[in-house]
Every structure is written in structure tokens, then in C-alpha cells.
Amino acid sequence: MTNIKLALLLLACGFTATAPAQDLAPITQDETTRIVSTLSADAMQGRASFTPGIEKAADFIQNEFQRVGLKPLPGEDDFKQTFSMYRVLPQEQEVKLNGKDVKPELVFAITDNKELEWTNNGKQKVMTVGAQDDFRAVLSELNNATQDVLVLVHPKHKDLFSRYQHYVSSGSVKKELGQSASKVFVLTDQAKATKYEVEVENKIEQLQLTNVGGMIEGKRKDEYVVFSGHYDHIGIQEPVAGDSIANGADDDAAGTTAMMMLADYYKQQPQPERSLLFVAFTAEEMGGFGSKYFSEQLNPDQIVAMFNIEMVGKPSQFGANSAYLTGFERSNLGTLMQQRLQGTTYSIHPDPYPEQNLFYRSDNATLARLGVPAHTISSVQIDKDKTYHTVKDEVSQLDMEHLTNMIKAIALASEGVVSGEDTPTRVDKSQVRQ
Structure with missing residues (x-):
């Protein structure tokens, strides 16, 4: 009888049996605004790879991870995971065709x-x-x-x-x-x-790229849950009305901010069952080189899931407090997230833009090719968005309440995987395009 009365009382107060017990108070709109505004400020110069702007952004993310109290990623001595790549710059191209x-x-x-x-x-x-x-x-x-x-x-x-x-x-x-x-x-x-003659000359430079990552070690320290977003963007572009900086506020300062806020949130919770890795990837815009390097440092079989977050600063076509998951059908991670969000104001949906191939257009694809249940959470209406890859992608275009609520939604939706109660099915590697 007591349990029935308690259930009735909870229903009367607007709760359900699946309502979250988590305290989301640490996820505030003020803090969200501070981080995303810093990452997308003109001072970051659009965060293009191999520029002082992206180095400044990396320093900021590293400092935030230190402030929160994260540990370096497995096998790393600090928060910067640096590696070398070659940049190929065209110099001369001469062709003679049929004389x-x-x-x-x-x-x-x-x-x-x-x-x-x-x-x-x-x-x-x-x-x-x-x-x-x-x-x-x-x-x-x-x-x-x-x-x-x-x-x-x-x-x-x-x-x-x-x-x-x-x-x-x-x-x-x-x-x-x-x-x-x-x-x-x-x-x-x-x-x-x-008859033809072709002469091509390129300039070759060996340069460094840097992921920024931190960890909260779980009780099952060798089972990993990845939260990620790419912090690079496309830098300086042709001026439009005097503005030449592609700030990349939604793409992907918003997703990187969400990842950083989740790191802060989970650090304030009891020790998680599984180890949590928080990673800001570099060079996503140039071919996903950051996530590729990251994937080579770990055994993919130990990665239980990847919550990659991309362009969550604007409401989705499904309405307020909603997002979609790319490659929804490739594992049951999306279904597990939906179950965790039942009884809340938040919702997650299958990707409504299959023709856009979004599953392959972000850093999740690298780990999905290795069998990891790796998906991207997004809310951008990609078929209508007018600021994508333009100098107009500025913080003033973001809906801060929506962005903050997306972070809360991901915190709730990921709880089952973090706690070890939920284990998503693996992605069939043979069905993922290489």
C-alpha cells in the first residue's frame, strides 16, 4: 500500500518511474555560454588546423580539463595527444596535351x-x-x-x-x-x-596536429566510453561584409562545449563504473585525422560506446530539446538512449537526413569502422542551415537554452552506458563503408 501511495504521489508531482534521479544542476547555461563563446571568438581565428588559432583553442581546452581534474588519456603524459602529418601544397602544374x-x-x-x-x-x-x-x-x-x-x-x-x-x-x-x-x-x-606531358611540383611540410583528451577512470578501468567533438574548423575565408573569420560556433564549438561540460558534470558525480574518455579531435574538417590517430592508440574492443557530438547549438526539426543520432540502425545505442529519456522533456530520433550521409561525415565513422557503437548526436537542420561553413556561423546564431538542454539530455541518455547497466550492440564492420 505504501508503494502504491508513493507512486501516486510521484505521478501527481509530474514524475514517472523512469524519471531521472541525476542532479543536472552542474550543467548551467552561463557556463555553456562561457565555453562556446571562448571557442568561437574571433581570437581563435576560425581554429583551422596548423594555425595559431587552433593552438590557442587547444590550450584553452587543456586548461579546462586541468581545472576540472581529469587525468590524461591512457598511455599519455598530458592532455595533448600530438602526432605528425604531412601537408602537401601545390606549387606548379604544367600540362601539354596533344602538342x-x-x-x-x-x-x-x-x-x-x-x-x-x-x-x-x-x-x-x-x-x-x-x-x-x-x-x-x-x-x-x-x-x-x-x-x-x-x-x-x-x-x-x-x-x-x-x-x-x-x-x-x-x-x-x-x-x-x-x-x-x-x-x-x-x-x-x-x-x-x-600525346601528353605532365609536370607537377608540390611543397611537402611535416607538421604537428593535436587532439586534446582527458579521462575519468572507472571501476572497470579498461572499459571505455568516449565523449567527443571536433574543435577544428575552416579558419579564414573570403570576406563577407568585412568578416573573414569562419568562427565555427555550431560546427563544432557547440559539440566541443557539450563534451567539456559533460566532463565537468561527470567529474562531480561518484566514480563511474566504466572509464570515461573526453576528446576534442583535430583535423575533422581535413579528413578525420585526429580521430584516426586516437583510434590507433586503443583496443577498439575495449571501447563500449562513442557519443560524438556535432552541431547541437540549434533546435532540430523535431522541436525543442530534441536531437537525432546518425546511423541509428547500426547498433541499439539510440534505442538505449531513448529508453533513458523516457519521462523527460528530451528526445532522440533516428537521423532524418539519410541522403546527407552524416554518419560518414564526422569522427564517429572512424571508430564505427572498427566495430564500436559510434554515433554522432546532432540537431542541426542540415538541409536548411545557412551558416554551415560560412563566416556567419557565430555564437549569436546559437540557441543557448537549446544547447544547454542538449548537454543535459546527453548526460541522461548516456547514464546507462556509463553506469554499466547498458551495453550497446556492436556495429557490423562489414556493413560500414571504408
Whole structure:
């Protein structure tokens, strides 16, 4: 009888049997605003990789982890997980096609070699992208090329060709050199390359990248739960109304802020059952190199789940206090999160934008390829958002109440995994695109 009366009293007060017992008071809007405003300030210069701005952001995150009282990641001496990469910067590109010089603005090359010198000796494959062909599909196909390729692109594709050329001109980042097939693209109305000469010269620099990570050791110290967000962005862009800094407030200062707030929150709780890793990844915008390096430092079989957080500063299409999970169907992590949120004002939904391939466009994909239940939590309406990768992605565009509530929602939704009560199913590696 006492239990029935207590249940009735709880219902009358607006509680349910699944209502959270956690105290979310440490997650405040003021603190959320402080962190996200700092990360997306003009002083960070858009946090592009290999710039003073991202180094300043890394220092700020490290200082916050120290203040909270985290420990370094397993195997690390401090909070900065630094590694080397190669940056490849195009210098000169000369092409002579069928006896005639091609203007430099009609050429771009994708290569990790310092130099290329080609003549029509049969070693390179020659492809033609005709007026009616799908240039995007060809580019995608060539990602897996194993032979050097000279690609003749019809002038009808001039606009897309120019966009790719501009993108490639800023350089690329490689873990190793000379390991991939080279591709040289020429915009031309010629459908055959009876004779050709190609010369390409790149500048190669060995530079450092840095993840920033900390840990709360759990009772089961070798079972890991990862909370992450990428702290890099795209830096300085062409000025728009005098503004050239792409601040990256939603992408992904918001997600990084959520990860940092969760570190502070969980540090104030009793020791968790599983060890919690909090990581700010670098170089997500350049190909996910930070998460790739991180994944190589741990045994993926010991990683129980990854809550990657990306662009959670604006309400989702599902309304206030809601978000979606990319790759929802690939494990039951999303279902476990939904169960934990029952009886609350928060909700998590399957990704409503499957055509956008969001599952593969953030750092979760690296660990998912290793079988980890690794998903990205997001709320951005990616099909409508006008500030994505622009200088308009500023803190003034964020909904601070929503962002703060998203952090609270993730704290509630992750509790079962953190406490060891919930263990999500593994991702089928054979079903994840490499």
C-alpha cells in the first residue's frame, strides 16, 4: 500500500518511474555560454588546423580539463595527444596535351608525391568525363584508384571543376607520402590524349596536429566510453561584409562545449563504473585525422560506446530539446538512449537526413569502422542551415537554452552506458563503408 501511495504521489508531482534521479544542476547555461563563446571568438581565428588559432583553442581546452581534474588519456603524459602529418601544397602544374600547352587554370592534381613527370608511356590510365557524364561520380570512383590517371573533363563541368580546383589548391594532409595513386584533371574539349606531358611540383611540410583528451577512470578501468567533438574548423575565408573569420560556433564549438561540460558534470558525480574518455579531435574538417590517430592508440574492443557530438547549438526539426543520432540502425545505442529519456522533456530520433550521409561525415565513422557503437548526436537542420561553413556561423546564431538542454539530455541518455547497466550492440564492420 505504501508503494502504491508513493507512486501516486510521484505521478501527481509530474514524475514517472523512469524519471531521472541525476542532479543536472552542474550543467548551467552561463557556463555553456562561457565555453562556446571562448571557442568561437574571433581570437581563435576560425581554429583551422596548423594555425595559431587552433593552438590557442587547444590550450584553452587543456586548461579546462586541468581545472576540472581529469587525468590524461591512457598511455599519455598530458592532455595533448600530438602526432605528425604531412601537408602537401601545390606549387606548379604544367600540362601539354596533344602538342598544345594547357593553361594552368584548367589543371589541378591530386597527389601525395613531391613531383610528377608523366609522358604518354602507357603507365597512366586516361579517362574522359564527357558532357553527359556524372563528374561527381567519377571523382568518387577515383578515390579508390590504384593506378595513376589523367582525366580529361568536358568544359560543361567547368563550375564543378573550378570548385574542386579551388579546394585542392589549399593543399591536403597525408599520413604517409607516395602511397596513393595520383590523379591529374584537365578541363578540355579534347576527348583523347594521343600525346601528353605532365609536370607537377608540390611543397611537402611535416607538421604537428593535436587532439586534446582527458579521462575519468572507472571501476572497470579498461572499459571505455568516449565523449567527443571536433574543435577544428575552416579558419579564414573570403570576406563577407568585412568578416573573414569562419568562427565555427555550431560546427563544432557547440559539440566541443557539450563534451567539456559533460566532463565537468561527470567529474562531480561518484566514480563511474566504466572509464570515461573526453576528446576534442583535430583535423575533422581535413579528413578525420585526429580521430584516426586516437583510434590507433586503443583496443577498439575495449571501447563500449562513442557519443560524438556535432552541431547541437540549434533546435532540430523535431522541436525543442530534441536531437537525432546518425546511423541509428547500426547498433541499439539510440534505442538505449531513448529508453533513458523516457519521462523527460528530451528526445532522440533516428537521423532524418539519410541522403546527407552524416554518419560518414564526422569522427564517429572512424571508430564505427572498427566495430564500436559510434554515433554522432546532432540537431542541426542540415538541409536548411545557412551558416554551415560560412563566416556567419557565430555564437549569436546559437540557441543557448537549446544547447544547454542538449548537454543535459546527453548526460541522461548516456547514464546507462556509463553506469554499466547498458551495453550497446556492436556495429557490423562489414556493413560500414571504408
